[in-house]
Amino acid sequence: MxxxxxxxxxxxxxxxxxxxxxxxxxxxxxxxxxxxxxxxxxxxxxxxxxxxxxxxxxxxxxxxxxxxxxxxGPADPPSALDQLKAQCAATMVHLAEAQNLIESQAKMIADLFLMLAEGGEA
Structure with a gap:
């Protein structure tokens, strides 16, 4: 055969x-x-x-x-792991942006308290 x-x-x-x-x-x-x-x-x-x-x-x-x-044919769709990695990266970017906003607001509040302590004049 x-x-x-x-x-x-x-x-x-x-x-x-x-x-x-x-x-x-x-x-x-x-x-x-x-x-x-x-x-x-x-x-x-x-x-x-x-x-x-x-x-x-x-x-x-x-x-x-x-x-x-x-x-x-078309490229393979991203795997579940790749999708999770992308979501994690996006979450980390949002977290960093929120942290920067918190820090700038804390500085602004500290400056306002300092102005009040010095007599309230800007």
Missing amino acids: IQIYPYDSEGFFLGQPETLNPDPVTGQYKIPENATSIPPVKDGQGMWRPWFDSKKQEWIEKADQKYKDSVK
């Missing part, structure tokens, strides 16, 4: 390998015309849109960047 890689009439890989059993009489494998035993890989990596060149007996990558981008 071997794996074969079928392709369509234009030469593009159909997406799933198939299992081929040997002929029960001869024991030989009869690979169909629209398939090969060569896996659709290049430099040990899979391909986006493999096309089989039957003359050269090799798979060729036919996907351009536009095709790859269309297959990738």
